[in-house]
Amino acid sequence: MHRDTVFIVDDDASVRDALSLLLSLRGYTTATFASAEDFLSAVQPAWRGCVVLDIRMPGMSGLELQRCLREAGPTLPVVVITAHGDVAAARQAFLADAVDFIEKPFDGEQLLAAIETALSGLRTAASPQQPVARTSPATPLSAREREVMSLMVKGLHNRRIAEALGISPRTVEVHKARVMEKLGVKNLVDLVRLVDQGRA
Missing domain, CATH: 3.40.50.2300 (Response regulator)
Known part of the structure; x- marks a missing residue:
């Protein structure tokens, strides 16, 4: 080849x-x-x-x-x-x-x-590797947003997240939107990647 x-x-x-x-x-x-x-x-x-x-x-x-x-x-x-x-x-x-x-x-x-x-x-694999800087969102996630994010990346839907946290599905939607905006991701797959790379 x-x-x-x-x-x-x-x-x-x-x-x-x-x-x-x-x-x-x-x-x-x-x-x-x-x-x-x-x-x-x-x-x-x-x-x-x-x-x-x-x-x-x-x-x-x-x-x-x-x-x-x-x-x-x-x-x-x-x-x-x-x-x-x-x-x-x-x-x-x-x-x-x-x-x-x-x-x-x-x-x-x-x-x-x-x-x-x-x-x-x-x-570039043969080039000397520079340490990858861990990036953080410009605006830190709140404690509740982190709770919502952790359940999102486990694949839970809004209703299940709402039941787990004792909040309404509508509130879950608001938190999800803020998480995605703060982390600069457009979909759940990108969020999972960010979390698994330790950058969220």
Whole structure:
């Protein structure tokens, strides 16, 4: 394989074709695989690039493939795509060092940005690493907002959060909006990533 190949692993042929076309038009070299097993049987230690993989596939799941790559495979950063995103899956993906977790249908530019982030990380991997500064929100979260946030990232819905904290679902909505605004995140997946990185 050529340097910095994007390896697409998805059981849906139409998705593989569409992603391969999109990436090829942007100058990327691509290789497609219909299953996690197919990819694992073909992968070589010398391959460079990143993997774009679906979570739900027959046989081995995308998260299982990600774990295998992290434990024993070559250094291939992973971008996860899924039509069935949830907090637990997002957290598992990020704990295994996924570059991004993108829910279908997604914007092509969002995927391209994630891929470029993954490949940029490869290009600078040999450079001395600078300590990553822990960032804090410009306006600190209140104690109640932190309570709401901790339940949000566990996947609880508004009514369950309200019952747990003894407040109304409407109040939960207000706190959630403030948490997202203060932390500068647009969705729950981004919030989970921020929390798991220790930046919230």
